[in-house]
Amino acid sequence: MFTKRKMMAAGIVGFTMLSVTACSQGGGAATNNPNADSGQTIAATAAMPAPFNAGEVHVAIVQNTGQGDYFQQYLNGTKLQASALKMKLDVYDAQGDNATQATQLDQAIASGAKGIIVRHGYADTLCPGVNKALKAGIKVVIYDVEIQKCAPDAVQTQQSDAKMASLVLDQMAKDIGKDAKVGYVNVLGIAPLDRRNLVWEQYKKDNNWSQKFFTGKFSSSTATDTAPMVYNALQANKDVVAIYAPYDELSKATLSALEQANMKSKVKVYGADISAADIELMRADGSPWVATGATDPNAIGAAVTRVLALDLAGELTTKNVEFPPILVTQQMLRDKNIKNMDDLRAAEPSLNISDTASAAWIPAIKF
Numbered sequence: 001m002f003t004k005r006k007m008m009a010a011g012i013v014g015f016t017m018l019s020v021t022a023c024s025q026g027g028g029a030a031t032n033n034p035n036a037d038s039g040q041t042i043a044a045t046a047a048m049p050a051p052f053n054a055g056e057v058h059v060a061i062v063q064n065t066g067q068g069d070y071f072q073q074y075l076n077g078t079k080l081q082a083s084a085l086k087m088k089l090d091v092y093d094a095q096g097d098n099a100t101q102a103t104q105l106d107q108a109i110a111s112g113a114k115g116i117i118v119r120h121g122y123a124d125t126l127c128p129g130v131n132k133a134l135k136a137g138i139k140v141v142i143y144d145v146e147i148q149k150c151a152p153d154a155v156q157t158q159q160s161d162a163k164m165a166s167l168v169l170d171q172m173a174k175d176i177g178k179d180a181k182v183g184y185v186n187v188l189g190i191a192p193l194d195r196r197n198l199v200w201e202q203y204k205k206d207n208n209w210s211q212k213f214f215t216g217k218f219s220s221s222t223a224t225d226t227a228p229m230v231y232n233a234l235q236a237n238k239d240v241v242a243i244y245a246p247y248d249e250l251s252k253a254t255l256s257a258l259e260q261a262n263m264k265s266k267v268k269v270y271g272a273d274i275s276a277a278d279i280e281l282m283r284a285d286g287s288p289w290v291a292t293g294a295t296d297p298n299a300i301g302a303a304v305t306r307v308l309a310l311d312l313a314g315e316l317t318t319k320n321v322e323f324p325p326i327l328v329t330q331q332m333l334r335d336k337n338i339k340n341m342d343d344l345r346a347a348e349p350s351l352n353i354s355d356t357a358s359a360a361w362i363p364a365i366k367f
Contacts, residue, residue, distance in 0.1 A: 036076045037298050037341060039365040041084050046360035049313045051114065052085065059308060060090040060108040064101050064120040067220050068249045069275035070297045074119065077301025077365065084363040085309055096220035098125045105129035115139040115308045122189065123147050130154050139311040143304050146191045148319070155311055157304050157321045161192045164272055164293035164325040165199035165246060171291040171327060172270045173207050176242045182209045183237065183267075185230055185245035185254050187218040196246040196272065212237035222249035223256070230257035240267055248273035248292070255281060255289055264288050273297070274328055276340045282330045283339070290330045295323050296341070296351040302365040306357040313359075321357055326350060341367075 051057050061078055065071060075091065082089040090111060094101035102125045108116050109132060116133055118126060118140060127150035133140050134153045141155045142148075148156050176182070184200065186193055204211060213233035217225045230253055234240070238261075245251040251271030258264045267288055271278075274294035282289045300323055310316040326348055332338070336347050345351050345367060354366040 037073070037367055039077070039080045039298070039302070039367050042354055042364045042366055044361050044363045048361045049315070051312060052309070052361070056086055056088045057115070057312065058088045058090075058111070058113050059115040059117070059312075060092065060111065060113040061117040061119060062092045062094075062101060062105045062108050064094055064098070065096040065220050066091075066093040067095065068222065069277050070248055070273045071119075073275060073297035074301040077298035077303075077367070078117070078305050079301075080298075081302035081305035081365045084365055085305070087305075087309075094121075096218070098122055102126060102129055105133070109133050109136060109138060113138065115141070115312050117141050117143060117304055117308055118145060118147075119143045119304075120190070121145050123150055123191075127151050139308060141304060141308045141311060143300075144190075144192045146194075153319075155307060155316065155319050155321070157307055158195075158323070159192065159295050159300065160322045160324050161195035162199050164295075165196040166203075167325065167327040168246070168270045168272065168291050168293045169199060169203040169244070171329065172242055172244065172268070173203065175268060175290065178207045178209075180207070180209050180242060181212050181237070181240050183230075183233060183240045183243040184211050184214045185216045185226065185243060185250045186214070186247070187216045187250075190218060193218075193247060200244060200246070212240050216245075216250055216253075222247070223252040226250055226253035227256040227260075230254050231260050234258070234261045234263060234267075238263070242268045242270065244270045246272040246293075248275065248278050251278070251289060251292070252281065255287070258288055274341070274344065279333060279338060279340060279344065282328075283333050287330065292328050293325045294328050294351075295325050296345065296353075296367055298341075298367045299323075299351060299353050299365075302367075303353050303357050306362055306364060309362060310357060310359060313361075315359060323353060323356065324350070 092104035101121050130151040143157050215229045215233050219225045245254045269289040271292040338344050354364040358364045
């Protein structure tokens, strides 16, 4: 049941960085997260249903990694929305280790959590635990893992990755035309990046782009680990005019490599995701990062938490929820003097999705 409500002011909670095996309980205040945007709480207009009418509801989020701007913002939104719903939230961070994520999912199940959000990771690793949780009566909401082939009862949520890729690649085609030499920085085997790759392959074919290299690494330090790989690829392919890097940590790696190779003025970068740090990088003088496809990760984290709340209350009417992206260009950021996420939200109100996956009894978080 989705409804709209009037807005009122709210308080602030934040997020805590976690070690590889750590579990953090509750919504402790942020002390060191530059992406911990505060939100406003939209007042609930109806009484909470079970189980929320009987006190604190124990839930968990099991992340493949919490490192990077996007993931920090996502967790911030998760914690804000969980706090507004008076959830006891346990946070698990595997820091990019798939086996650890599977172990932490088992830990979340054993902890007595009534609902679990599983964010990113690999279906093969996660499906046994997801099905174990579902069999135990635990509600499971997945974000950006293709899980329903092996766990059809799980709820699947994701950004509209095909739309995100097409928005950016439309801009890239407009900028560089057909028959261009291009580079590609991505990592396959990760659901959202796989979906963006399908679109890339079609645009590459339609525009007769010559892909000179394909490189990238997903880790707990993606930008740092990928930058030298892109640099090496550039040394062998100095004739590329554009690079598609459809994840902001990969985009950052590409910027770093271009800087080191002294090729910033020769190559345009097309990415994905947005944060205050990304905006600063795109706006910088001489920046080659000219376009990105984006949602507000804070808002996505909050929305997925509401999906879990609706499922726990028996009010979720779908097994699949998608969140639409927008195109953000360097020119737009400069023309509208957008310097941070608040400026971007003011310029692009569609980033606010507080009405998505909500109900009259939910105090939804708006950014």
